[in-house]
Amino acid sequence: MKPADRARRAFCWTCATLLAAPALPSMADTYPSKPVRVIVGMPPGGATDVLARILAEKMAPALGQPLVVDNKPGAGGILGTDALAKAAPDGYTLSLILSGAVLGNQFVYSKLPYNPSTEISYVYQAVDAAVVLVADARLPFRTAKEFADHIQANPGKLKYGSYSTGSYGHVAMAYLDERLKSRMTHVPYKGEPPLLQDMLGGHVDVAFGSVANTQPHVQSGKLRYLGVTGPRRMSALPDVPTLVEQGLDDAPFRLFGWAGFIAPAGTPKPVVDRLAAEASKALQDPEVQKRVRGLGFEPVIDSTPEKTQQRYLADLPVWKQLIEVSGAKVQ
Structure with missing residues (x-):
């Protein structure tokens, strides 16, 4: 047999062997092979x-x-977001974040240890996250409009709390304070539970918060709902009017925040797609939807990594303008 014929036969045998061999499992099929860490940049107990x-x-x-x-x-x-951004991009570290952590912080803080646009993969927007404006029930106002009139007529008298510096609860109130020249004092906290504890003690007058953590105190008569953010009422609080309905119709009060999963940039797409698919399936479960709505969130069942990235990019200029107008800056 000529050398050329032998080479040809060897080549054909190799091709036939490869074609007959069983397909190797894909990354999506083998992932995950160990526990997955989910970082939450808020204390336990918050929404x-x-x-x-x-x-x-x-x-x-x-x-x-x-x-x-x-x-x-x-x-x-x-x-929490910095720990996520610096983790290995292998799908074994995720974070469940409120949108302000990746949107607002880059404009509030003069320098971040990570870049939200280049060091993070956006996996799945899980919920729309409107929040409620609540007040100490001993105060004389019962609606958001009465609250706005009160602080305008009594500058420098009230304190507002926020569940973190740079959060929506901080910058939206700073925006309103600037608009009405009410000179309220901002008191930041590390999470919602300690904020509400101080509200119950009379140390803070008003704040934005979640339905899950505020509702028991409203039902007990210690706190009072003044209104909700976003373009429509919450399904969890159908009788509480929006701020927009009450005349506070500036763009910041029409804004819906959101919460969702992110991963380190460079996480393999098959892994990101698998996580997104499982998040979507979870949010389609009626019992999960009931529990999520009980927190004051609206589940999103048709998100994707691409849609979540688009939502981030669409909200970016809105947050930039809100923080510039509010003057909420941290060096």
Whole structure:
């Protein structure tokens, strides 16, 4: 047999062997092979933390591995988001964040240890996240309009709290304070539970918060709902009017925040797509939807990594303008 014929036969044998060999499992098929860490940049007990635990519990059986929530509160979500951005991009570290952590912080803080536009992969927007404006029930106003009139007529008299510096609760109130020249005092906290504890003690007068954590205190008569953010009423609080309905119709009060999963930039697309698919399935479960709505969130069942990235880019200029007007800056 000529050398050329032998080479040809060897080549054909190799091709036939490769074609007959079983296909190797894809990354999406083998992932995950160990527990997945889910960083939450807020303390345990807040609405974001509870949402993360609901989704982790529901997604774990389908993924075949536990999703372990790891709370890293502080600096308006910066500590948790920085830990996420610096983690290995292998799908074994995620974060469940409120949108302000990746949108607002880059404009509030003069320098961040990470770039939200280049060092993060946007996996899945899980919920729309309107918030409620609540006040100490001993104060004389009962609506958002009465509150606005009161602080304008009594400058320098009230304190507002926020669940973190740079959060929506901070910059939206700073915006209103600037607009009405009311000279309110801002008191920042590391999470919602300590904020509400001080409100109940009479140390803070008003704040934006979640339905999950404020509702028991409203039902007890200690706090009072003044209104909700966003373009429509919450399904969890159908009788509470929006701020827009009450005449506070500036763009910041029409804004819906959101919460969702992010991963380190460079996380393989098959892994990101698998996580997004499992998040979508979890949010389609009626019991999960009931629990999520009980937190004051609206579940999003048709998001994707691409849609989440688009939402981030669409909200970016809105947050930039809000923070510039509010003057909420941290060096």
